[in-house]
Amino acid sequence: MDFLDQMAKKISTGTNLASKKTDELIASAELKMTISKMENEIEDAIYQLGESMFNSFASNNIMSVNEIQLKCKEIQRMYKGVARLKKNYNSYKGLVGCRACGADVEEGFRYCPSCGNKLY
Numbered sequence: 001m002d003f004l005d006q007m008a009k010k011i012s013t014g015t016n017l018a019s020k021k022t023d024e025l026i027a028s029a030e031l032k033m034t035i036s037k038m039e040n041e042i043e044d045a046i047y048q049l050g051e052s053m054f055n056s057f058a059s060n061n062i063m064s065v066n067e068i069q070l071k072c073k074e075i076q077r078m079y080k081g082v083a084r085l086k087k088n089y090n091s092y093k094g095l096v097g098c099r100a101c102g103a104d105v106e107e108g109f110r111y112c113p114s115c116g117n118k119l120y
């Protein structure tokens with residue numbers, strides 16, 4: 001993903017330390033915004049899939065399994081994209097994603113403060 005590469009560059013390059021810090025902050029804020037935007041898009045896509053499935057039922061023109069699978073695969077691809085961005089963001093921020101509940105936990109915690117899952 002080009003966007004990801006750009007983000008990685010923004011985070012890792014820069015000569016002046018002060019402007020580098022600023023660039024990093026901006027890049028991390030942009031990344032966070034992109035993640036939540038993509039999460040909203042996933043939610044919309046799932047809603048739309050449900051709506052078209054229901055409409056197809058209501059209009060007696062039921063969607064084929066292929067059509068449904070295609071849409072599900074697209075949503076799955078979006079999930080994977082978000083997961084990749086989140087991983088980047090977390091490693092930049094020094095956060096660890098809890099495998100049980102998905103909470104972002106600061107590095108150094110042995111247990112997740114949200115759900116108590118053992119992290120290490």
Ligand SMILES: [Zn+2]
Nearest residue numbers: 098101112115
């Ligand atoms: Zn947890």
